[in-house]
Amino acid sequence: MSTSTARVRQHRTYLMCRPDHFTVSYSINPWMEPATPTDTAKAVRQWQTLYDAYVAAGHEVHLIDPVPGLPDMVYTANGGFTIDGVAYGPRFRFPERAGEEQPFLDWFAAHGFETVVPTQTNEGEGDFLLVGDAILAGTGFRSTGDSHREVAEVFGREVVSLTLVDPRFYHLDTALAVLDPVEGPGGVERATIAYLPGAFDARSQGILAERFPDAIRVADADGDAFGLNAASDGLDVFVSPRAHGFAAQLHERGYHPVPLDLSELLLGGGGIKCCTLELRIGRQNP
Structure with missing residues (x-):
C-alpha cells in the first residue's frame, strides 16, 4: 500500500567544486583503481548536469576553486560541516587529501562563516548529517569517535554515533x-531517512530502527549502485539512475526521484551527495 505524502521542495544552499583536475592516481577506498583510465572531461560534463539540476530546482550553488593536485576536492561534502553560520572544518584521515583542508577553511572564512579548525580526524558532511536538532555521525573508516565528541561541543547538539562495517x-x-530533515527541536522524530542496514553494525541498526521506524530500508543492489549517496530538498531526490528499487520506494513515499549519472566520479568513490556540501547559514532551530 502506498504511503505517499504531499512533499514540499525546500530551498537549499550548496557548495560544489568543478572536477577540473579529477583523476584516480591513488587508492584510499575500494572504488578507486588507479589502473582504470578516467576521463576528466566526462567527469566535468556529468558534474555540470548535477549543478544545472540544482539551479533548475531553485537552489543556490556556490563554488570553491579547484586546486591542481587535489583530484578529490570535487567531493565537497567532505570539506566541512555547517550549522547556523558555523563551519567545522575537515581533518582528513589520508595524507592524499590533507591539502584540501586549508582551501575549505579559507573559503568558509572568506564567506562569513565562523570557522572552527578541528583537532580530531573528521571528513565533514561525509560523516555528519543533520536530522532535526540531532547530528547523525558515522565512524569506522574515516571520522573518529573523538570527532563526534568535538562536533557535539562545537554545535551544542545531540550526536548519535553510528558504526559503519562495510569498507x-x-x-x-x-x-x-x-x-x-524536519529541522528544529523534535524534528528527529518526524524526519525521513533512508539507509542500507547491512552497512552498519548491529548496535547501529538497532538505533536506526528505534529512532526512525518509518525509514526507507534500501536493498543491497541499490546500495551497491551508490543509491544512498543522494541529495534531497524534501521533494526532489537527486539519485543514481541505477538505484531502480530505491527510486520506486521514493516515488511511493511522495518524493520525486531525479536520476543523474555520475558514473565517472564514482571511479573516485563519490557520487551525488559526495559532490554536495550543504551550507546552513541561518538559524536551524526556529
Missing part, C-alpha cells in the same frame, strides 16, 4: 540519506 560504504553519506 565500500566508508562514509555515512554512502549508506544513509536524509530525505526530509
